[in-house]
Amino acid sequence: MPHLSIFDIAGPIMVGPSSSHTAGACKIGQFARALFHKTPQKVTFYLHGSFGEVYKGHATDKALLGGVMKFRTSDSDIKNAFEIAKEKGIKYEFIKKNLGLKWHPNTVKIVLEDGKYKMAVIGSSIGGGMIEILQIDSFKVHIRGRAGKHLSLVVMHDKSPSVTRAVVKYINSLGGIAVDEVVGQSLKDKTLSVVSMEGRRILLSEVMELEKIKGVDYARALSKLQKQQ
């Protein structure tokens, strides 16, 4: 267990009313947005369990939508998320849905669309503002939304060990970063790899270089979100 920070106790700085139902929800939205990598035209939120039951009173809906628009958990604009989304021309919908028994009570499935692309992200808020991203499209993942030793990178690529090797080789060639672990899941001809790294934060320019590797569809760095309070 890593040592707790004094600021895990004296924090996080957030807009109320609930760390799990507001701050955590916002964070899941941020991750979904980072994975989608662009402003969606349409977002649908499927609210599971307690998220579906009490989302209104805890402003879970506003926080999720705010997160998708890249708001921080402490952003007072979360309150006006609906109005801001309308201004930006983002269509949104909230649907109460039982996603199944295996999910944590505070879980949401977010479907982001922009005409050409569509992505589904499932995340759970596990208490005190901590979250986990557990599924991207049909791929199972396990990404924790809290500062830690490992910084994650999500890479979607052709199902081929040579592509995975090329990705790892490229990251290890960068100064100050080393690949610690790659957890991949393959469906049909595609693999989604979650790459855990140690060392410094990967730069956007380096992530863009990764996307140029043959067989890589996209690469998304989540380190900034994982570090943010």
Place this chain on the structure above:
Amino acid sequence: MEFEFKTAEDLLKLTKKYDHSISTIAKWYEAERSNKSEGATRTQMKMVRDVMYEAVKKGIKSNQHTEWTGSGGDAHKLFNSLKDLKNMMGNKVTVRAMAYALAVNEQNALMGKIVAFPTAGGAGVIPGVLFSCAEHFHAGKRRLIKGLFTAAAVGLIIAERASLSAAKAGCQAEIGAAVAMAAAGLTEMRSGTPQQCLDSAAIGLKSYLGLVCDPLGGLVEVPCIKRNAIGAMAAIGASDMVMAGIKSKVPFDEVVSAMNNIAKHMSSKFRETALGSLAITKTGNEIKRKLGLKVTEEI
């Protein structure tokens, strides 16, 4: 880690070894853990203080009410009573502390910006106590920061050995923890010894053992907001007793173990599920119906 502590005993040893206050050890702990300078750590705590201060300032003026329980405007009422204290039994410091505590939690319920210190539901106690008392001492900003670090150190011990989550341990782990933390912080601001700080925390937490989490409609509004105000009074009381020379019979670490023992046996109905106590009274069920929640039982 040189400045590692997981218990009050560890913390006391460190304060003796380095002949420094709890707040200083907490600051060094954070600097070491996060590999930051002492200055950067203090700057981060200043940010915490500033956010708290803004919430207090906004809250004592606000007359906004929440959508579901209609909570709000009470901080303003209590703060106004300070103008004419002769009808109040509490003194200026305690009444102001209650007003500030209400202010923060009303802001929380209204989606204002707050510091979840230790949690969103118990966020009012620490700013309530420390800001009101700092005003009384005409304390500089440095002294207030010391109080905040000491409060966080006590919270860290509770988080390490028990829990700060009402979903796990009931309200004793939120308001109860906040009372212990605020009492210790205040005692340090009054130049109490580390032992006295921990005695204040022990007396504070002892008085909140067993408190259940039973919010109406599951919302962080009733009874949470007012419990923060009463918690602020309790923390000041605990610190006053210690500064008068009273000691805690049971050491802080043992009180935390007691809290854990209760948590283990506490029904999930009393842990943030709104399935017991106040949440299932006639009034509680009215709020549930308003929210479209299922009413299961009425007492």
